[in-house]
Amino acid sequence: MTKFSDLNLNPKVLKAIDEAGYETPTPIQAGAIPPALEGRDVLGIAQTGTGKTASFTLPLITMLARGRARARMPRSLVLCPTRELAAQVAENFDTYAKHVKLTKALLIGGVSFKEQDILIDKGVDVLIATPGRLLDHFERGKLILNDVKVMVVDEADRMLDMGFIPDIERIFGLTPFTRQTLFFSATMAPEIERITNTFLSNPERIEVARQATASETIEQGVVMFKGSRKDREASEKRKVLRLMIDGEGEKCTNAIIFCNRKTDVDTVAKSLKKYGYDAAPIHGDLDQSQRTRTLEGFRNGELRFLVASDVAARGLDVPSVSHVFNFDVPSHAEDYVHRIGRTGRAGRDGKAMMICVPRDEKNFDAIEKLIQKEIPRLDNPLGTKAPEPAEASADDKAEAKPKRTRRPRKSKDDANQPEEVKAEAPAQEADVKDTPKPEQEATAKASNNRGGRSSERGGRGKGRNDDRGGDRGGNKVVGLGDHTPTFIQLSFDERRAS
Template structure:
């Protein structure tokens, strides 16, 4: 078993990939392989079986897709039957992997087909009949096609089990055995899993032959550098958890978040509560249809929903690019579940936040998770009413500042002049700020959430202290090496994260992966860009439009002077 070497000099060309694949990677903006890719590509290209442990977001898809395509290109005459089969736990992951393989193998003419439940089977049958090179399938639909005789695996060369632990958790063990029994014994078998419980080891011993073993440890921050996923927990009495969640979400202001619950009923109740508090929340659990699920995911991806409240099973394999926060409404019952959940943020170099609401009796489980994952979960106190008011006033002040800078206020001068005959100008300004603050929906929740004493108040520095210290910590500095820019448009203008990324990528020629955390409020947005490119981005966006209007772009600190 090997850990990834710290070798920043390795390139994709060093891994022996053919020019067509190198050109595809360059066109997609890939500069150098990730640790899992550095370790896996060579043995897989050589045809070896492989057992890999790597979390979501480490680059697993390219780690197995590129060798599959490299080996496929060496086949002199392709038949109609698939060369490779990739098995994944969910339809969302099937689509994601299929799209990636198609992008990598475009120049090679690779024929790729995702097959999964909820999609009309007629199209799948027609494509399979015409011939396909790589099939990406969920186990249930693959078994369905095998039963129909429409999926021929006799000539299969490669089988990939991606996120194998999740497939076993979802009850696909028998389906996997059925599928693998239909494949040639001389096939290459690849198994990736985020965790390695005994049942995964058993699966590997049954179906892999002398595999290369690779473990990619989760990246740790350099000394003095903020961790990619900031992990925090709040100890909250059960009766106050909905209010505490709302308070934390108000302070964190996520672009998009998944809130994990244990049961369907809890998902439905919490979704209703959050919508009643003014959030745009959608529920996702096993009781909704595939059509409803597709609509929910579309709303989350296009920005018409901010929060997804889901059970673990319903959220398997979800990959939402703009996701910034994961919330455990309850402490997960197993460390493996915690690892899966937080792996959905902090991907592709972006910063993410994992939040856990723990009841007092669940505090011991948090300690167990820390011990098993070898990662620190910082205990914090639930924001107070004063914290929340300060945050909302901060947003109101920034919105007013932007309005003053836009210089489109002349039409309102007559109102101020007429009122100033009767009132002091400061009083007029205070009344205007009050109206703007209330119009933003910023009526503060007056309920104070009782503080629960826990041992970590004494043992961990940085969580206890004055209200002012807590507020200062939550207004986080930009990620190391990044600068936060102020964009004078927000939700009220229809601005979404993809609009900001598209404008910067299109006008300033930055790659999407270079753009950091994005926060969108009603009137303005904040976006992190590399410090070295900040002035270039500001200059490039001067005169550019977002959603049909010109916007002001400047360094955030300029807006706070």
């Protein structure tokens, strides 16, 4: 069996590894470290949680142990898709390089430019950065990349999902052509394949597991849930989540709950806290200081439930996560593998559970197709049908109200008629509508002949009805009901006056 002592690492690095309690490298580490030490480009493909970070950190420290960086000219560059992953790489670097005199700088958003500029001006051996902040420093003239000897791209497929590929291509163009490149990813999309063919020179390909596979130590399950009504689905879905957590009991020591949208992250976290669960949100819109505090609290065991967006799905090393709950089915099937990879790490057992609503079934089918495995169906904690709420909602009350109908207005002629005549009025009106009288036809023709002039007068008129129901000469205009519009009434006045 291969040991770290067989990999030609720097003795001071081996001492730090031994103090960290590691003896045997993982398959990706055993495959990637030797060619990296030889100066070859490396393309590493492995599922999340297999130790990819140490695969490039250990050889990087060994190769940089000799030499010194110049001001604003880092000797190596590590690109990460998220702030949390970059911070984790920096922690790994501190762990394994504590006996080697190397300097580092962490360039991420949410931190003052001034503090980062001071570190860069002193000269750093390892520069760990997110693509956006790195380019910000470069465009401000604070960074020169001409002396980069080793460039590492971590979680390249996540870079693709977050739209960083154009930035990565630009950064590749700013570094020397003779650099050594270490490229790591959990999946290999066609766009990632194109970049590796363009910027890597005859790389050593290490693929220790089939692409996009989940660890065998993770027990998976899914609840196929359908809300009783569309407007109640969200609240009932949150109740299903709480019942799933309660069903695990003490086995659920801590858990990460993933949502697709940032607004849902806040809503679910607030709902869990309302019902007495120790939960906090983490997503890209939060301040970096708050994200750091939340993550540290989760790692230290002070926080039991971490409600997260996919910003926390990649590369975060929290070894003791017992459960992962997918509140939403991820839109991209590959994200499912990265999400559930937060549990069952380092050989531990883990459990991943998911809630699937009817509109997510297409994405769910894509996940099963990707992992080439059927995910076991779990019983719905609410039963086959979600229970009706005890109190009717506002929408229910609104639907229960009878619709108001508009009563027809009464004319003065109707008011003066006796009850017997009023009862016969509808029949008389029907006869009038069905069989027009000669004077009605004459009136209609006259109106049509003078339609243009009437419209002009109607535009200048006040648009009010003549309550008298007749014209100024006392002759009532028939065929137009009890209320004759003013513009039509004026047309008849002109006609009689001529």
